[in-house]
Amino acid sequence: MRTIKYIVLHCTAGPQNQKIEDILSYWKNSLGWKNPGYHYILRPDGIAVNLFPIDKVANGVAGFNKEAIHISYIGGIDKKGQPIDNRTPEQKATQIELITKFKKIFPNAVVLGHRDFSTDQNGNGIIEKWEWIKSCPSFDVRSWMEAINYEKFARPSGIVYKLNYPLIKDSKVLEIQKALNRNGAKVTEDKIFGKETHEALLAFQKAKGLVPDGVAGPKTAKALNITL
Numbered sequence: 001m002r003t004i005k006y007i008v009l010h011c012t013a014g015p016q017n018q019k020i021e022d023i024l025s026y027w028k029n030s031l032g033w034k035n036p037g038y039h040y041i042l043r044p045d046g047i048a049v050n051l052f053p054i055d056k057v058a059n060g061v062a063g064f065n066k067e068a069i070h071i072s073y074i075g076g077i078d079k080k081g082q083p084i085d086n087r088t089p090e091q092k093a094t095q096i097e098l099i100t101k102f103k104k105i106f107p108n109a110v111v112l113g114h115r116d117f118s119t120d121q122n123g124n125g126i127i128e129k130w131e132w133i134k135s136c137p138s139f140d141v142r143s144w145m146e147a148i149n150y151e152k153f154a155r156p157s158g159i160v161y162k163l164n165y166p167l168i169k170d171s172k173v174l175e176i177q178k179a180l181n182r183n184g185a186k187v188t189e190d191k192i193f194g195k196e197t198h199e200a201l202l203a204f205q206k207a208k209g210l211v212p213d214g215v216a217g218p219k220t221a222k223a224l225n226i227t228l
């Protein structure tokens with residue numbers, strides 16, 4: 001099995017009654033691709049059609065395919081061809097199901113939208129709207145996963161508290177933040193393991209002679225006098 005770093009969400013950028021056979025034929029005959037663009041296509045009824053084994057390299061994002069699994073929902077544009085998040089509840093449920101399944105196999109894989117691979121042209125670390133190469137998958141994956149609190153209900157066992165994507169947000173992070181503040185840090189106690197908490201944790205680890213890896217693992221938790 002290859003190493004998977006990215007679980008990439010796409011839309012087919014077609015109508016919701018788009019036929020999978022037409023997509024396959026477009027790749028093969030119009031683009032001349034040997035391999036499909038996605039591993040999975042999610043029908044509006046939520047059925048995940050597996051087009052390609054996940055250990056094979058698909059064609060979803062040029063330059064990143066070797067380490068990526070591609071999951072696409074049918075839809076993503078309105079009648080005028082403009083981007084729209086028209087995922088059905090069933091498609092959203094299947095996205096969560098597949099993300100959870102693959103995160104169990106590849107815990108370090110990050111979940112991104114196709115457009116998040118656009119170049120950060122002004123170097124501010126955020127891919128802004130004007131920098132998106134294309135709008136696929138027609139929604140912001142990060143905001144969606146935060147909104148549904150994905151990390152809280154679907155994080156695989158063996159929780160690792162660190163600067164993660166999407167950001168980890170739960171009451172345990174608040175405990176970490178409070179413990180850091182008891183040890184002289186001044187982080188906002190907002191339950192979100194963001195950059196500020198990450199930096200405070202690194203400083204704490206350095207001060208205590210621990211490995212400064214930014215991960216609140218067992219040793220760091222012990223030094224902070226908390227249980228994870």
Ligand SMILES: [Zn+2]
Pocket residue numbers: 009010011060114136137
């Ligand atoms: Zn795409």
